[in-house]
Amino acid sequence: MIASSLQEWATATPAVVALEWPRFALTYGDFFDLVSEARGALMECGAQPGCRVGLLAGNSPEVYVGYAAIAATGASVVPLSITQPRARLADQIRRADISLVTGSITDTEILRHADGSKLCRVGLGIGASPVPVGAHVNPRPIPSVETEAYVLYTSGSTGRPKGVRVARNSVELYIEAAVMRYGFAVGDRLSHNFDLTFDLSVFDMLCSWTTGATLVIPGQRERYAVGRYVSGRELTSNLHVPSAITLALRRGELKPDSLPVLRWSLFAGETLHLKQAALWNKAASGSVIENLYGPTELTISCSAYRLPGEEARWPLTSNGSVPIGSMATGHDYVVVGDAERDQRKGELWVRGPQRALGYLDPADAHGRFVEDSGASPAASELAEPPARCFYRTGDIVSKTNEGLVFLGRRDRQVKINGYRVELAEVETVANQHPGIIEAGAVAASTGALVLTLFAVVKELDAVAVRYHLAARLPRHAVPRRIEIVERLPLTANGKIDYGDLAARVIRQDQEQGG
Numbered sequence: 001m002i003a004s005s006l007q008e009w010a011t012a013t014p015a016v017v018a019l020e021w022p023r024f025a026l027t028y029g030d031f032f033d034l035v036s037e038a039r040g041a042l043m044e045c046g047a048q049p050g051c052r053v054g055l056l057a058g059n060s061p062e063v064y065v066g067y068a069a070i071a072a073t074g075a076s077v078v079p080l081s082i083t084q085p086r087a088r089l090a091d092q093i094r095r096a097d098i099s100l101v102t103g104s105i106t107d108t109e110i111l112r113h114a115d116g117s118k119l120c121r122v123g124l125g126i127g128a129s130p131v132p133v134g135a136h137v138n139p140r141p142i143p144s145v146e147t148e149a150y151v152l153y154t155s156g157s158t159g160r161p162k163g164v165r166v167a168r169n170s171v172e173l174y175i176e177a178a179v180m181r182y183g184f185a186v187g188d189r190l191s192h193n194f195d196l197t198f199d200l201s202v203f204d205m206l207c208s209w210t211t212g213a214t215l216v217i218p219g220q221r222e223r224y225a226v227g228r229y230v231s232g233r234e235l236t237s238n239l240h241v242p243s244a245i246t247l248a249l250r251r252g253e254l255k256p257d258s259l260p261v262l263r264w265s266l267f268a269g270e271t272l273h274l275k276q277a278a279l280w281n282k283a284a285s286g287s288v289i290e291n292l293y294g295p296t297e298l299t300i301s302c303s304a305y306r307l308p309g310e311e312a313r314w315p316l317t318s319n320g321s322v323p324i325g326s327m328a329t330g331h332d333y334v335v336v337g338d339a340e341r342d343q344r345k346g347e348l349w350v351r352g353p354q355r356a357l358g359y360l361d362p363a364d365a366h367g368r369f370v371e372d373s374g375a376s377p378a379a380s381e382l383a384e385p386p387a388r389c390f391y392r393t394g395d396i397v398s399k400t401n402e403g404l405v406f407l408g409r410r411d412r413q414v415k416i417n418g419y420r421v422e423l424a425e426v427e428t429v430a431n432q433h434p435g436i437i438e439a440g441a442v443a444a445s446t447g448a449l450v451l452t453l454f455a456v457v458k459e460l461d462a463v464a465v466r467y468h469l470a471a472r473l474p475r476h477a478v479p480r481r482i483e484i485v486e487r488l489p490l491t492a493n494g495k496i497d498y499g500d501l502a503a504r505v506i507r508q509d510q511e512q513g514g
Contacts, residue, residue, distance in 0.1 A: 001071070001168075001171075001172050001175070001206070001210070002068050002071040002072055002209060003035075003039075003068075003071070003072035005031060005209050005210045005496075006018075006028065006031065006032045006068065006209055008034060008130070008212075008213040009028040009032075009186075009209070010028045010029050010031070010032035012032075012212070013028055013186055013212055014027060014028055014029030014147025015028075015029065016212060016214070017027050017213050017214045018031040018187075018209065018214065018215065019031060019061065019214070019217060020214055020216050020217065020233075021061070021217050021219065022218075022219040022222070023327070024061065026061060026126075028212065030184075030284055031065070031068075031481060032280055033231070033288060034065045034124075034126065035062065035065055035068045035069045035072060035440045036072075037074065037129060037130060037285050037485065038066060038068075038069035038102070038122070038124055038130045039069040039072045039073055040130075040328050041072050041122050041129075041130035042069055042070065042075075042102060042122055042130075043073055043098070044132070045100055045120045045122055045132055046099075046120070046139045047073040047075045047100055047139065048072065048073060048074060048075060048139070049073075049074030049075065049146050049198075050074075050141035050142060050144065050145050051075050051076070051099075051139035051140070051141055051142060051144050052075060052076045052077075052096050052097060052098050052101070052139075052145060052148075053073070053075045053076070053077060053080050053098065053100045053101070053102060053139075053152065054078045054080050054093055054096070054098040054100070054102070054119075055067055055070060055077055055079050055101070055102055055103060055116075055472050056080055056082050056099035056101065056102070056103030056104070056111075056193050057079040057080060057081060057103070057196035057197050058082050058103070058104070059149070059195075059202075059217065060103075061126050062103060062104035062124035062125065062126060063103055063196065063207075064215075064217075064377050065124055065126075066102040066103055066122075066124055067205070067465075068209070069102070069124075069265040070102065071149070073238060074146075075147065075349070076145050076148040076149060076150055076151060077149070077150040077151075078092075078096050078098060078120040078150065078151045079095070079152065079195075079196040079197045080092060080101075080197070081152070081195065081197045081492070082103075083492070088161075089250060092153055092161065092235065093244065095143055095163060095360050095361065096121070096151055096163060096360060097140070098139075099119060099139045099140070100119065100120045100121075100122070100124070100139050101119050101120070101121050101122075101381075102121070102122040102124060102130075103123075103124065104123065104124055104125065109161050111339065114120070115293070120132060120139075128456060135481070142386060146310075147167050147168055147169065148165050148166070148167060148168065148357060149166050149167060149168040149170070150166050150171075150202075151163050151164065151165055151166070151337065151360065152164050152166065152197065152198070152296050153197065154295075154296050154344040154484070154499075155467070159237045161399045162359050162360075162361070162364045162512060163359055163360030163361065163364075164296045164356050164359060165195050165357040165358055165359065165360065165384075166199070166296070166299055166357070167299075167354055167357050168450070168461065169203065169503075170299040170353060170354045170356070171206070171299060171300075171356070172299055173353055173354065174299050174301075174328075174354055175202075175206045175207060175210055177328065177329070178203065178207055179207055179210055179211055180286050182207070182237065182264055184207050184208070184210075184211040184213050184237070185212065185213065186211065186212040186213065187213070187236075188208075188211070188213035188214070188236045188237060189213065189214045189216050189220070189233065189234055189236050189237070190204045190207060190208045190213055190214070190215055190236070190237045190239075191204055191216060191229070191230070191233050191235050191237065191239055192204045192205065192215050192216065192218070192236040193218065193238075193239065193240045193241075193242065193244070193485045193494065194239075194359040194493060194494070195492055195493065197492075198492075198493045199296045199299070199425070200239060200268055200269060200300060200493075202265070202300055203239055203300050203301075204237075204239055210241055216233050216235060218233075222321075223255065224247065224443065225248075225251060225287065226240060226244045226245075226247060226248045226253065226453075227248045227251065227254060227258060227259065227283065227347065228236075228253060230259050230262055230284075231258060231261070234261045235261065235262060236261060236262060236263045236264065236334070237262070237263060237264040237266065238262060238264070238265055238266065239266040239267075239268065239292075239449060240266075240267060240275065240494065241267065241268065241269040241270050241490075241493070241494035241495060242267050242269075242271065242272040242276050243270065243438065243488070243490055243494055243495070243496060244494060245267075245276045245277075245279055245280050246276070246437050246438045246456060246487070246488075247487065248280075248283075248439075248485070249279055249437065250456075250487060252406055252477075253283075254280065254282065254283040255277055256283065256285075257282075257283065257285055257286075258283045259287070260284075260286060262284045262286065262287040263286070263287055263288065264287060264288055264290070265280060265281075265284050265288065265289045265290070266289075266290050266292055266294065267289070267290070267291055267422055268292035268293065268294070268301055269324075269493065269494060269495055270495050270496065271321050271406055271424075272291045272321060272322045273320050273321050273322070273431050274314060274317070274320050274321065275316075275431070275434070276389065276438075277289055277307060277314075277322055278293075278311060278314075281307075283312065288306060288307075288309075288429055289306070289307045290304050290305065290306045290307070290450060291304065291305045291307070291322040291325065292304050292324075293325070293404075293406060294354075294385065295322035295391075295393055295395075296356070297355065297368075297391050297393075298350055298352075298354050298355055298356070298391060299354035299355075299356070299391075302327060302328050302331055302350060302352070302354050302356075303324050303325050303326055303327050303328060303403070303404065304324070304325050304326075304328075305323040305324055305325030305326075305402065305403055306324060306325070306445055307322060315401075315402040316432070317398075317400065317405045318398070318405065318407075319407060319425075319428035319431075319432075320428065320431055320432050321428070322407060323400065323402045323403045323404060323405045324397070324403065324405065325402070325403040325404065325405075326403045326404070326406050327350065327352070328352070328354065330352050330353050331350055331351065331352030331353070332350070332352060332390075333348060333350045333351075333404075334348075334349045334353050334390065335348060335349075335397060335398075335399060336349055336402075342371040342396055344399040345392065345396070345398040345399075345407070346396065346397070346398070347394065347395065347396060347397075347410055347482075348393045348395050348396075348397045348404070349370060349390035349392050349393065350390060350391055350393060351387075351388065351389060351390045351391065355387075355389075355391050356391070357384050358384045358385055365385060367392065368392050368466060369385040369389040369391060369392070370389060370390045370392060371386075371388065371389055371390075372388070382461040394409060394410045394411055395407075395408075395409060395410070396409070396424075397409050401471075405484060407424060407425075407428075408422055408423070408424025408425065408427075408428070409424060412424055414449060415449075416443060416449050416451055416476060421443070421451065421476065421477045423441040423442065423443065424441075425473075425477070426439075426451070426453060426469070426473065426477060426479065427439045427440065427441050427453075429468075429469060429472045429473055430453060430455060430465065430468070430469060432472075433460075433465070433466075433468045435458055435460040435464070436455050436456070436457050436460065436465065436468075437455045437456040437457060437458060437459055438455070438488055439453055439454065439455045439456070439488075439504070440453070440454045440455075440488050440496045440498065440501055441453050441454075441479065442498055442501045442502045442505060443453075443502075444501075444502035444505045444506055448481050450465070450481060450505060450509070451477070451478075451479045451480055452479055452480065452481040452483060452505050453465070453469070453480075453481070453482050453483070454483045454485050454488060455482065455483070455484055455485070455502055456485060456486065456487055456488060456506075457484055458509060460484075461484065462482035462483075462484055465482050465484075466478065466479075466482050468488050481505070483504075488501070489501065
């Protein structure tokens with residue numbers, strides 16, 4: 001898919017920019033030449049359909065060349081974060097059975113500290129030929145990898161990342177549908193706000209290269225100045241996490257009609273609240289706002305909801321969030337809950353052509369795949385669950401006239417003093433107050449669990465926040481602590497960093513106890 005598309009645009013529009021950084025750009029002609037050269041070097045080292053090639057994923061031009069080159073060989077791409085602990089990196093390389101790694105020459109030096117002595121490393125340098133670093137090896141083909149496009153490591157409840165195997169036909173089907181839905185073409189300028197280890201990065205990257213559009217990579221400062229990035233780089237499409245709206249607001253970047261060129265405002269990765277969408281809509285009134293939903297196991301996004309152009313026609317939901325809408329064509333879903341209480345609310349199970357092949361470790365599939373909507377978890381011992389299996393998302397949703405509404409994670413439910421508390425519900429109630437811009441709830445302590453709410457507010461104090469919560473939540477669900485903060489910490493993928501918030505609570509307990 002990538003190789004044929006790049007060749008097409010290198011022939012038809014060789015001078016059009018394929019990738020643009022703040023101070024550097026690659027045209028389709030130059031990009032295709034670099035990818036072709038890197039592809040040859042990788043194949044000499046054994047890259048082929050049926051093997052996995054690691055990609056040290058930073059933000060350099062070489063990394064994008066490497067991604068396209070690996071895909072062009074027919075091998076499966078395994079993005080590896082260069083910022084993670086070396087032991088963790090080594091474990092991911094081992095579990096994916098990787099013997100060939102590429103990236104920039106500088107980045108490959110990281111492997112010296114990650115048990116990379118047995119790897120064949122193909123160093124890429126813009127303006128220089130790809131060079132093998134270390135001994136040549138011929139990667140051993142792995143059964144059933146021929147249909148695999150990439151492997152992405154996601155967080156796991158055991159503390160060890162799960163390697164999700166995504167099928168090539170799932171990616172191609174998704175990108176084809178996305179291109180038709182949004183009408184991307186030569187002249188469009190797409191954002192790239194996500195690290196290559198996050199599946200949302202695939203959306204902008206492949207939508208650009210498939211249509212001859214320009215992929216606009218933000219500089220380090222632009223990553224935290226969303227408004228400046230979107231307006232200054234004249235983006236026509238921006239995909240980001242909703243937390244970016246809060247950041248832009250605090251920086252004073254959401255002035256009315258300050259984003260006039262933007263046509264598509266796409267949000268994914270976490271809950272998009274209606275009041276966040278309203279703030280963004282004032283700045284990008286000429287754009288269409290869509291809320292995308294989908295875990296990595298369902299290939300980028302499997303459902304979407306498009307907000308009407310007039311805010312007066314926007315839906316009203318029970319938790320103030322934008323619906324996640326309806327499923328993509330060809331997908332079945334069921335909402336499995338407590339039939340005695342509410343048949344329209346429960347855990348979302350999905351199956352269809354975008355469902356992942358499975359996990360690197362079959363044990364990670366335990367309880368995640370179900371034969372049919374009435375069966376107990378099945379196929380947990382299989383590396384590749386049968387196509388008829390549903391994927392249990394772990395997400396709680398409700399059915400409404402506007403489609404599905406995301407209510408929270410099943411695994412964010414905790415027990416405090418014997419009572420069940422859904423942390424997402426606490427956040428939802430907090431976010432219903434017009435003076436609360438964003439909220440994050442955690443339950444953590446060195447001893448008994450302490451429910452704590454961190455809130456970004458305007459003209460509110462902790463007493464007012466507590467009063468609002470106490471009037472709407474049962475007593476056991478009202479946070480014991482209310483922390484007013486300037487901003488919520490975010491992970492590398494732009495989601496609320498609950499681990500950081502929990503660590504703050506624990507640290508405060510330790511300091512008070514000491």
